[in-house]
Amino acid sequence: MPTKLAVTAAAVLLFIPVLFGTGVKAVVEALFGSSPNTTVDCTTPIADIPPEYCLHYLSAAPNCPGLDWTVLAAIGKVETDHGRTTLPGVHEGENHAGAAGPMQFLAPTFDTVIARHQIPPGGAHPTSRYNPHDAIHAAAFLLCDNGVRRRDLRAAIWAYNHADWYVDMVLDQAAHYAEAAAATGDCNAIQAPNTAALTAINYACGQRGLPYVWGGDGPTEGGFDCSGLTTAAYAAAGIMLPRTAQTQFDAGPRVPAGKPLLPGDLVFYGPPGDIHHVGLYIGGGKMINAPTFGQPVQIDNHRYPDDDYAGATRPAASIAVGSQY
Structure with missing residues (x-):
């Protein structure tokens, strides 16, 4: 694991049209990294993301070219509030559907992902869906396999959880995180969406x-x-x-x-x-x-x-x- 909680992440969101009613399609397009690289410092609070989870999201996103780190963060928020919820299946056991861990993986899905992709060092031994590092890296690989590689982010998120409301919730949350990461309030370090x-x-x-x-x-x-x-x-x-x-x-x-x-x-x-x-x-x-x-x-x-x-x-x-x- 890197010693500094600062990672250069591709694409802090350039523009978020869903926020004024043009729909999630434009958000999907915007989340494919049309902006230049932006340094995100995880030691500075970004909305409600714990610093260690921020680092995992930033580190895992490059596993899938074109995937914005905010999408991973949004899934982590929607699924388990970045591992903070005490519901069954987050830290041990499984929920009623058999999902487990901070990114809520089914065991067969997680096993398929780690068989197909090498999870980088820094997690559990053996690799575990309960370990945030392992689960977040696996989620990035899974999103890539399910649509991001084809530039179909909506399909990738829908494959993660088969519900349109879930896709919309993740995209809206990703938009919120992108804005929070970009906002400085400092005239000497201006960051803006366009x-x-x-x-x-x-x-x-x-x-x-x-x-x-x-x-x-x-x-x-x-x-x-x-x-x-x-x-x-x-x-x-x-x-x-x-x-x-x-x-x-x-x-x-x-x-x-x-x-x-x-x-x-x-x-x-x-x-x-x-x-x-x-x-x-x-x-x-x-x-x-x-x-x-x-x-x-x-x-x-x-x-x-x-x-x-x-x-x-x-x-x-x-x-x-x-x-x-």
Whole structure:
């Protein structure tokens, strides 16, 4: 097992269209590694993934070219909460269907996989479906055999558990992990899901320190107001937004409530019909915004006590597919 909990993983998810309603097909396409390699540090918490499991997912994904580590992590989450559940068949015995271990393998399936593929050193002796290292590596090989090698990720996940709801749940969870891994909330280490979002964030970060000016559209007017900043940021990326916070909120496309935000999303505040503030989400729970009189363009938490958060939109959605970091 490597001594450092940091692994270069192929393809932190480039774009996650399922989050605003275009369906899981586009997520499947996005999870085939169109983005460059990204270093994922497992010592930094990534959502709810235990560091040792994070390392196993990252290490096992290269067993199957084209498989994103987040898919393995999502299966581990859906199956056993990364080995944390105390249900029968996770740490010993089998469940009612005969499945066992953190990735819930049937014994014949696991035996077939390890007979066909060599599990790398670092697990149990003999190889065991109860051992996280062995089970996660075996899952990567099985997904490859069942569809990933043919670029059919949905078929591969469906073969793992024959239910469409299961496939959708895994893909949605993988999208959540990809966003969590990409989000830094740091203008000095910008990561974004597409070129447009990256350009908008980079522009906004460059305006930090400029004064708040009511109706301000940029440095030539002495500063920005909140929607002036987001308008200018996305104009730099070639996307023209309506000018006010309310009209930007109305323009969408809306990020469904409860779905994870992506860097580049716009976050809004105020009651319906009276949106009074907008910021540009940069990941890690942070936004860059022009807050109010007497406060310059700055990074703030996007949620705070007693806020009137209204929701988010994703302006870069329409041009994001095929983008690169």
